[in-house]
Amino acid sequence: SDRESSRGHRFMPIDRLNIFSDAVFATITTFMVVPLKEEVQSYDVTEDLWTSLVADWYRFLVFVISFLIVSTLWQDHVWILQKVEHVGDVGLILNVLLLLVASVIPFLAALMGDFYRYPLTSRLFGGCILTLSVVQGIMIALAFRRSKMLSDHLEGDKTKKWMSVEFLSTAGLKIVLSALSIGIAGASVPASLVLLAVAMFTDWICIIVIAVYRSRKDQSFSTGIRTHLCRRFVFEDVDIDRTQTFTDGVFIIVATLIILDITADSLVPLNGKMTEEALYEALLDKKEALLAYISTFVTIGMIWYINYSMVYYIQRLSRLLLLFNRLTLLFVSIVPLGFQLVSLFSVEEAGTNENIAVQFHCILILFTSVFQLLFWVAAHWKRDKHIASSLGGLHRKRIFCLLLVYPIASLVIFCAAFSTSVFKVNTIHAVELSIPFIFLLIKLIIELVLHKRDSQSVTRG
Amino acid sequence: SDRESSRGHRFMPIDRLNIFSDAVFATITTFMVVPLKEEVQSYDVTEDLWTSLVADWYRFLVFVISFLIVSTLWQDHVWILQKVEHVGDVGLILNVLLLLVASVIPFLAALMGDFYRYPLTSRLFGGCILTLSVVQGIMIALAFRRSKMLSDHLEGDKTKKWMSVEFLSTAGLKIVLSALSIGIAGASVPASLVLLAVAMFTDWICIIVIAVYRSRKDQSFSTGIRTHLCRRFVFEDVDIDRTQTFTDGVFIIVATLIILDITADSLVPLNGKMTEEALYEALLDKKEALLAYISTFVTIGMIWYINYSMVYYIQRLSRLLLLFNRLTLLFVSIVPLGFQLVSLFSVEEAGTNENIAVQFHCILILFTSVFQLLFWVAAHWKRDKHIASSLGGLHRKRIFCLLLVYPIASLVIFCAAFSTSVFKVNTIHAVELSIPFIFLLIKLIIELVLHKRDSQSVTRG
Numbered sequence: 059s060d061r062e063s064s065r066g067h068r069f070m071p072i073d074r075l076n077i078f079s080d081a082v083f084a085t086i087t088t089f090m091v092v093p094l095k096e097e098v099q100s101y102d103v104t105e106d107l108w109t110s111l112v113a114d115w116y117r118f119l120v121f122v123i124s125f126l127i128v129s130t131l132w133q134d135h136v137w138i139l140q141k142v143e144h145v146g147d148v149g150l151i152l153n154v155l156l157l158l159v160a161s162v163i164p165f166l167a168a169l170m171g172d173f174y175r176y177p178l179t180s181r182l183f184g185g186c187i188l189t190l191s192v193v194q195g196i197m198i199a200l201a202f203r204r205s206k207m208l209s210d211h212l213e214g215d216k217t218k219k220w221m222s223v224e225f226l227s228t229a230g231l232k233i234v235l236s237a238l239s240i241g242i243a244g245a246s247v248p249a250s251l252v253l254l255a256v257a258m259f260t261d262w263i264c265i266i267v268i269a270v271y272r273s274r275k276d277q278s279f280s281t282g283i284r285t286h287l288c289r290r291f292v293f294e295d296v297d298i299d300r301t302q303t304f305t306d307g308v309f310i311i312v313a314t315l316i317i318l319d320i321t322a323d324s325l326v327p328l329n330g331k332m333t334e335e336a337l338y339e340a341l342l343d344k345k346e347a348l349l350a351y352i353s354t355f356v357t358i359g360m361i362w363y364i365n366y367s368m369v370y371y372i373q374r375l376s377r378l379l380l381l382f383n384r385l386t387l388l389f390v391s392i393v394p395l396g397f398q399l400v401s402l403f404s405v406e407e408a409g410t411n412e413n414i415a416v417q418f419h420c421i422l423i424l425f426t427s428v429f430q431l432l433f434w435v436a437a438h439w440k441r442d443k444h445i446a447s448s449l450g451g452l453h454r455k456r457i458f459c460l461l462l463v464y465p466i467a468s469l470v471i472f473c474a475a476f477s478t479s480v481f482k483v484n485t486i487h488a489v490e491l492s493i494p495f496i497f498l499l500i501k502l503i504i505e506l507v508l509h510k511r512d513s514q515s516v517t518r519g
Numbered sequence: 520s521d522r523e524s525s526r527g528h529r530f531m532p533i534d535r536l537n538i539f540s541d542a543v544f545a546t547i548t549t550f551m552v553v554p555l556k557e558e559v560q561s562y563d564v565t566e567d568l569w570t571s572l573v574a575d576w577y578r579f580l581v582f583v584i585s586f587l588i589v590s591t592l593w594q595d596h597v598w599i600l601q602k603v604e605h606v607g608d609v610g611l612i613l614n615v616l617l618l619l620v621a622s623v624i625p626f627l628a629a630l631m632g633d634f635y636r637y638p639l640t641s642r643l644f645g646g647c648i649l650t651l652s653v654v655q656g657i658m659i660a661l662a663f664r665r666s667k668m669l670s671d672h673l674e675g676d677k678t679k680k681w682m683s684v685e686f687l688s689t690a691g692l693k694i695v696l697s698a699l700s701i702g703i704a705g706a707s708v709p710a711s712l713v714l715l716a717v718a719m720f721t722d723w724i725c726i727i728v729i730a731v732y733r734s735r736k737d738q739s740f741s742t743g744i745r746t747h748l749c750r751r752f753v754f755e756d757v758d759i760d761r762t763q764t765f766t767d768g769v770f771i772i773v774a775t776l777i778i779l780d781i782t783a784d785s786l787v788p789l790n791g792k793m794t795e796e797a798l799y800e801a802l803l804d805k806k807e808a809l810l811a812y813i814s815t816f817v818t819i820g821m822i823w824y825i826n827y828s829m830v831y832y833i834q835r836l837s838r839l840l841l842l843f844n845r846l847t848l849l850f851v852s853i854v855p856l857g858f859q860l861v862s863l864f865s866v867e868e869a870g871t872n873e874n875i876a877v878q879f880h881c882i883l884i885l886f887t888s889v890f891q892l893l894f895w896v897a898a899h900w901k902r903d904k905h906i907a908s909s910l911g912g913l914h915r916k917r918i919f920c921l922l923l924v925y926p927i928a929s930l931v932i933f934c935a936a937f938s939t940s941v942f943k944v945n946t947i948h949a950v951e952l953s954i955p956f957i958f959l960l961i962k963l964i965i966e967l968v969l970h971k972r973d974s975q976s977v978t979r980g
Contacts, residue, residue: 362539
């Protein structure tokens, strides 16, 4: 019936477009790790891994900046379309154009990683961001002009004016900064990169400037600003469904991207005739890679499960929570690289380099899970706003237990890998594959406690 | 509030799990084209392309069978979980296990393509399907035992019994067939493949057998069967949201998968120092690939737009419509291969082989768009059931116009490519990039007609 009623309009409902866009952004986000994986393939396993990684610092920097850019693009898309309820054909085509230009970012990032000293690469990168900002600006202008497309509660409100000022100034500032970044690329590539990174925080800048402007005449200036900022960063709602779709998309593609590696490398002995035994042997050699795949898939699946359990009790998302969510995703999207390093260095020749690969993997899991923990802790600040009231004390304890498993496990393995003896990768797999059973154990304990409580209340009754 | 009410249960709502599973199935579906793309890379551009393609017939067969398997798995998942409203932790973990095993299919398919004569490969493939069927069977048994998880309208109904008979016999038959397929792999690999393909139609087989059984005592046997079958194939609803998610997922990953090719091949001249001019030259060489990427992205985007416009007016999906949707997706998921062939053969040496690559690409687009057309035509049979009443005559004409653009364009190019002269790939790109403007033109004409109508009615009023 909701479907039916919206068909009366001349414009199409926004939901399916949103899911489509979220999934494209998630795909782009996760594809950016591919050039890093290609680079790591050429590492010498006998050389100290930290040295090799540090020598490639600019590739990681470019990765982080591109992640920032794509996730900010997604966030802007959420902010713009959160105010919109229906979309026309022009909007649809602009949206496809935006996604098309955004999908070139992994290529430009790879180019920049390979040739980061050349102004041309950072000019191309800046040009891409400039185009995206212009398309965004047109989308914003269109959304605010055609009031038919706006959500009802926004129309005629005074906030609408400020909203449009904020959106347009954000887009404008972004255009100016990316144009500047192209301009100074010839003089200094790092400076142009910094400008691009700053351009990703224009929404924060505009919010702060507008807060200062609007509370300049207030009697108590600092309280006014604090109220304004708090309202925007903590109280304003972010679309929870879209955040879920984007998050799920990143998790899914990270989990399955690894099977592509296994699929794409054909088995080594492809020369003509081959016996069934030789094939069997070749497959047994792949056993380790498959085991590593399964253990990574399970780890990603369990971290997703924790996210699922948390978001289930979250009723509202704020900008602050979203920030922690994006940081989690940043580290999740590097996990395929950690997986690759671990597989690459699990050979005899690597020696204690294997330990370093294991440590790198653990750091990724540690950061991922710590940002999840921070997300949950931040949700407890102004608790009534964020968390559903139905969350009982026992379930809260369960979620905290779940959240602590990965930080503890990865920290323990990280420290254990400092020992001088070679640390076998199989240990990680054993730990990672046993974690679902720990989760089931936690579940079982909770069920037992609940059962006991129920029977006690029956006895009392 | 819907969110709030569901939190009262001890089980979690199914929606997010569904979206997650749909996206994983879509990712797996689209990754299966990767081994084909690897194989095509080794083609000799001077040799007749049809000959090379025909020599690889078994790879295409394996691709089609794997597509059938993954899309049937997805469909079974929809059927099972359509009856379920909440899911517990055991269900969640079973689901992750199902997705994990399913995600190995692209690897097994690649293995089978490389070594299709070896019984070992088809035994592994059969083993994978067997495992999946067992997990599915457990999920079904669990769903029907814990009636708490079932949708309310199913409980206590007589159909519930028949539903469980059908589901369990489907899963059982699947287990038997895949076990048989493993058994006879030693004797004949093709026979074991055929058995696996048959195992993908067990739901149809069981429906037909049950229909025969239930109507055996009816006075008019043939009418009884017809009623039963018609009810199941045409009148029973398929979850429209999940079909959308799966469809969108396939479109998105197909559209973006191609950028991975461009990203992963680094630019050729990587030897030490390189001038900015040389980099610029190298990038200009990539221009063709980027143009091809943009034109493929636009084509996929426009075919998605047609799907979007159609499904917008669809209120119910039947098994029959779903079949056409799956056939569309089958051809969409081969599009990256067509793109690859076109890029690979757009060189001087290829000669008129370039025409064949263009024709292959056109065939893919033709089949994709013809199955879309058939979907829409099939939806008009028993029209009141499938299509929303709000769809006016003008909009129906618009959708038919949209649906006819791609079949006509691809057929014209296909025929034109029979000419003896070399058919430049750029012509395709020009046509593909002009199609959005044709769509906008159609839109404009509709708007003008509507405007004219409105003003006429105002004059009359």
